[in-house]
Amino acid sequence: LRVLVLNGPNLNMLGKREPEIYGAQTLAEIMQHLTQYADSNNVALTHFQSNSEAELISTIHSAFEQVDFIIINPAAFTHTSVALRDALLSVAIPFVEVHLTNIYQREAFRHHSYFSDVAKGVLCGFGANGYKMALDAILADR
Numbered sequence: 081l082r083v084l085v086l087n088g089p090n091l092n093m094l095g096k097r098e099p100e101i102y103g104a105q106t107l108a109e110i111m112q113h114l115t116q117y118a119d120s121n122n123v124a125l126t127h128f129q130s131n132s133e134a135e136l137i138s139t140i141h142s143a144f145e146q147v148d149f150i151i152i153n154p155a156a157f158t159h160t161s162v163a164l165r166d167a168l169l170s171v172a173i174p175f176v177e178v179h180l181t182n183i184y185q186r187e188a189f190r191h192h193s194y195f196s197d198v199a200k201g202v203l204c205g206f207g208a209n210g211y212k213m214a215l216d217a218i219l220a221d222r
């Protein structure tokens with residue numbers, strides 16, 4: 081099983097960025113733990129973070145027929161990007177949407193996602209554990 085994990089803008093700042101909201105772990109640490117968990121479950125996991133919408137879209141296009149599932153935290157693009165949504169639909173790769181925080185407990189502008197209605201499922205509010213939960217959901221579903 082091939083799984084691609086995508087992380088959107090500002091997530092490279094995890095650990096430094098508003099730690100009371102987003103936690104103390106860095107993205108590198110989160111992805112390292114997730115990769116170990118994937119390895120032990122026979123999952124070929126790759127991950128990519130970008131602050132650029134264009135780079136995320138190109139990475140999704142490259143995943144066409146190369147990846148079975150995508151786990152994506154689109155970060156702020158969640159609330160803005162029709163283009164990223166369309167990219168996921170264009171490759172027809174099922175995806176799980178993850179957010180560290182419960183976006184429904186936060187500002188009203190975070191309550192709408194351009195991804196949730198076309199996602200396989202959504203996990204939000206469980207911190208870094210959400211990525212692992214997403215992988216578990218994919219494993220249970222395969």
Ligand code: DQA
Nearest residue numbers: 153154155156179180181190
């Ligand atoms: C986020 C929530 C978004 O609203 C925010 O813009 C982020 C991170 C989360 O993981 O909780 O950058 O996707």
